[in-house]
Amino acid sequence: MKLTLLGTGDAPGTPVIGCSCPQCEYARTNHVQRLRTSLLVQHQGAHILIDTSPDLRQQLLLNGSPKIDAVIWTHGHYDHFMGFGDFYRVQKMPDVYAAPEVLAYCGNIFKFLPFRRCPVEPYHSFDISGLSVTLVEVNHPPAYTCGVVISDGETRIGYTADTRADIPAASLQAFTGVDLLFIDALVPPQFNIPKHMNYREACEVAGRIGASEFRCVHMSHHVAWDLPNTGKDGETFCFGTG
Ligand SMILES: [Zn+2]
Numbered sequence: 001m002k003l004t005l006l007g008t009g010d011a012p013g014t015p016v017i018g019c020s021c022p023q024c025e026y027a028r029t030n031h032v033q034r035l036r037t038s039l040l041v042q043h044q045g046a047h048i049l050i051d052t053s054p055d056l057r058q059q060l061l062l063n064g065s066p067k068i069d070a071v072i073w074t075h076g077h078y079d080h081f082m083g084f085g086d087f088y089r090v091q092k093m094p095d096v097y098a099a100p101e102v103l104a105y106c107g108n109i110f111k112f113l114p115f116r117r118c119p120v121e122p123y124h125s126f127d128i129s130g131l132s133v134t135l136v137e138v139n140h141p142p143a144y145t146c147g148v149v150i151s152d153g154e155t156r157i158g159y160t161a162d163t164r165a166d167i168p169a170a171s172l173q174a175f176t177g178v179d180l181l182f183i184d185a186l187v188p189p190q191f192n193i194p195k196h197m198n199y200r201e202a203c204e205v206a207g208r209i210g211a212s213e214f215r216c217v218h219m220s221h222h223v224a225w226d227l228p229n230t231g232k233d234g235e236t237f238c239f240g241t242g
């Protein structure tokens, strides 16, 4: 299993249009970005995308133009699904897996596109291309939102880009002991946002879960570039041989 962070940013991305803060200036000077958060999972020749960000076209071009076989939508916020239309006339529309209400909401916005809709209940594992995938509910009010646990039988990955720290116990249990966790860290420790975690909370949750390794994602331009365990766009992680 190979994982690639296609984006690590929040809804506006970094640099933010028109912003001259130190992080945005650094991004322009050094030609780095935090595109909107999305994770590419490769396994045995298949490509699965967690969330279809508004930067999807650019993200696929920057990462070898993979043909995407399946998409998982975590929730119906603009920065997590609105890039789905970028598949149109480029490749066969991928199958989409999501919790029923997320699929209904996002699918309705893309009702003009033909694609296979696969509603899946949280906490019930299903198979995509030989990977076991489980959606788990997180806490990102008022949007109904799921995180994702993916296993190839040897390695387990956890992903939750948008959540508060008070994640339901059943979901914390599902994330326990993952080999790698991707976790929401929207803002630095001194900020508190009711729908998201700050950097300190993200590190605490990763510790509580007992993740072997973790990367912060969904970071705003307030988050310094050099904090430990912050994900980088284009960063890859390889496990096993598949
Ligand atoms: Zn800025």
Ligand SMILES: [Zn+2]
Binding pocket: 075, 077, 140, 143, 162
């Ligand atoms: Zn969100």
Ligand SMILES: [Zn+2]
Binding pocket: 010, 011, 077, 079, 080, 161, 162, 218
């Ligand atoms: Zn978001």
